[in-house]
Amino acid sequence: MKSFSGKVLFLDRSDINTDEIIPAKYLTEITKMALKPYLLEDLKMNGFNPVTDIAGKKVIITRENFGCGSSREHAPWALEVNDINTVIAVNYARIFRQNMYNCGMLAIDLSKETVDDIFITFSGKDTDCVIDTKQSTIQLKSGATAKTINFKLDGFDKALVESEGWVGYADKNY
Amino acid sequence: MGKTIAEKIFDAHQVDKPFEDTTIVKLDAVFCHEITTPIAITDLMARGMDRVFDPSKIKAVIDHVTPAKDSKTAEQGKILRDWSRRHGIKDFFDIGNNGVCHAIFPEKGFVRPGYTIIMGDSHTCTHGAFGAFAAGVGTTDLEVGILKGVCSFKAPKTIKFELTGELQEGVYAKDAILFIIGQIGVNGATNCVMEFTGTIVDDMSMESRMTLCNMAIEAGGTSGVCYPDMTTVEYLWPYIKNDFASKDAALKEYSKWVSDSDAKYDRVFKYDLSKLEPMVTFGYKPDQVKTVRELTGEKVDQIYIGSCTNGRIEDLRIAAAVLKGKKIAHSVRGVLSPATPEIYKIALKEGLIDIFMDAGYCVTNPTCGACLGMSNGVLAEGEVCASTTNRNFNGRMGKGGMVHLMSPATAAATSLTGTITNSSLFKGGK
Numbered sequence: 038m039k040s041f042s043g044k045v046l047f048l049d050r051s052d053i054n055t056d057e058i059i060p061a062k063y064l065t066e067i068t069k070m071a072l073k074p075y076l077l078e079d080l081k082m083n084g085f086n087p088v089t090d091i092a093g094k095k096v097i098i099t100r101e102n103f104g105c106g107s108s109r110e111h112a113p114w115a116l117e118v119n120d121i122n123t124v125i126a127v128n129y130a131r132i133f134r135q136n137m138y139n140c141g142m143l144a145i146d147l148s149k150e151t152v153d154d155i156f157i158t159f160s161g162k163d164t165d166c167v168i169d170t171k172q173s174t175i176q177l178k179s180g181a182t183a184k185t186i187n188f189k190l191d192g193f194d195k196a197l198v199e200s201e202g203w204v205g206y207a208d209k210n211y
Numbered sequence: 212m213g214k215t216i217a218e219k220i221f222d223a224h225q226v227d228k229p230f231e232d233t234t235i236v237k238l239d240a241v242f243c244h245e246i247t248t249p250i251a252i253t254d255l256m257a258r259g260m261d262r263v264f265d266p267s268k269i270k271a272v273i274d275h276v277t278p279a280k281d282s283k284t285a286e287q288g289k290i291l292r293d294w295s296r297r298h299g300i301k302d303f304f305d306i307g308n309n310g311v312c313h314a315i316f317p318e319k320g321f322v323r324p325g326y327t328i329i330m331g332d333s334h335t336c337t338h339g340a341f342g343a344f345a346a347g348v349g350t351t352d353l354e355v356g357i358l359k360g361v362c363s364f365k366a367p368k369t370i371k372f373e374l375t376g377e378l379q380e381g382v383y384a385k386d387a388i389l390f391i392i393g394q395i396g397v398n399g400a401t402n403c404v405m406e407f408t409g410t411i412v413d414d415m416s417m418e419s420r421m422t423l424c425n426m427a428i429e430a431g432g433t434s435g436v437c438y439p440d441m442t443t444v445e446y447l448w449p450y451i452k453n454d455f456a457s458k459d460a461a462l463k464e465y466s467k468w469v470s471d472s473d474a475k476y477d478r479v480f481k482y483d484l485s486k487l488e489p490m491v492t493f494g495y496k497p498d499q500v501k502t503v504r505e506l507t508g509e510k511v512d513q514i515y516i517g518s519c520t521n522g523r524i525e526d527l528r529i530a531a532a533v534l535k536g537k538k539i540a541h542s543v544r545g546v547l548s549p550a551t552p553e554i555y556k557i558a559l560k561e562g563l564i565d566i567f568m569d570a571g572y573c574v575t576n577p578t579c580g581a582c583l584g585m586s587n588g589v590l591a592e593g594e595v596c597a598s599t600t601n602r603n604f605n606g607r608m609g610k611g612g613m614v615h616l617m618s619p620a621t622a623a624a625t626s627l628t629g630t631i632t633n634s635s636l637f638k639g640g641k
Contacts, residue, residue, distance in 0.1 A: 051398075052398070056602070056606060057604065060584070060606055060610070061584055061585055064246050064247075064275075065246075065283040065284050067283070067286060067287060067290070081495060081605040101398060102397060102398040102431065105398070105431060106333065106428075106604060107333050108247070108331055108332055108335075109349070129401075130431055131431065132333060132346075135348070135349065135352065135363075191233075193232075193233040204351060207355040207358070208359075210227070211235065211361050
């Protein structure tokens, strides 16, 4: 399994689409690694600078409908090659969410209230996130402030993460 | 308890239910293009699994950047071309025969009522117009689809949209779907099938139904869907005439793919669209929708008519009726991209291409190019495009560019004035 823990990148906006995560002009690349410099290049969010803000981050925490728009799996790949294997949000576009689990990555759903609370408590602060997929817990810590949050991983999602993706799972079962 | 069309299609295609709420369905067709398929192919090769489940059920096209614009896009085309040859995929459409995937695959008769279809392209929901379940997927789902002919889905919830009344002159399927997305939002149909019914849909051509279903994904919908009827049979007849004794027999067979009257829906929306006006987007999300009246006079730099949403012959006829005998404004550039070679040829025969060219439009070959800012009409920083496409995301048609989505009639009228304009201003605007 991949590593799902590390420093948090807070994206305080809903409806961040896959064109913002990785613009279409880079879809001509045929290796995943080539996508690395372009992650979130077109994100429309006040004060966001992809060059300085992404470095060192391993977990994205955002609002609603993350990954809407295009079906491009280049979006999870652009995250993956930047060592970001986890997104935490209220909900996701269907294709993006499936793509994440198909790649053995995590797209964790939390309630709107919980996400609101996380933003109020941690946004703008240097925050560490530790995810335990066995216990289904998220530990957030910034200085003296810490919180542990439970999440739910559905059977199929869990199986995909454990099989490191859908190709491995499907090849075994179908 | 009755069932929805999506539930009936799932029941008929279920091969496994490994977990509650997860269904593995058998696929009737896997569509491929040169942007999302090559990485699936190279990954299968790297895994030593360079196989396809059934070459007759795989259809492939080079459409996003064609002819290739540089070495990278040439390589993507080559990977798809070599793979199609290697595996005997007969339905592969290359330069000279290629068009926008969601226009050319239905045109060739590859979509049938009751089918399950996936493609590594979010606008695959278009094909639900034929009474199919058709979903856009990522490259990994595509890869497994190619290899095993199956795909995983959550149990399909369905939202029913009952569209009644009669559309006014100058109002089209595009205005209806923009209105609906404006009502329910870009997240309004996530994980749901959007089922379009009602007298307005009954009266629509297959082209209009495809426009409607095409934008289901812009509300987060998994697939759009319309019930198959005689319009569907007529469209498919050249491809199915050997399978059925008569059109009525075909209709009878396809009629099993409709929802039961007591089917359970997640939500039902009823809209009387008699008073609907031409619609247009503002901002950077497809649910930011206003009437053309409210945005009249907004300046644009480029007009783009084409794409899997509105690049079909009906769309070209509508736009040409507005443009006939007129010239586009000096301040704008007009780009027309007929969605398939067949559409291009019909447009030539009907004199539509003359109308566009005399008006001052550049006519490109069939391609997705400009819609996603890859080629053939990319915007410069700060430019605005009046477009018949489906996405107005930030940077979609070029970094720093802005897009207003609208119908072909509104786009054509806008090209004549250089500002957002209702087509009713021009005679023959219907």
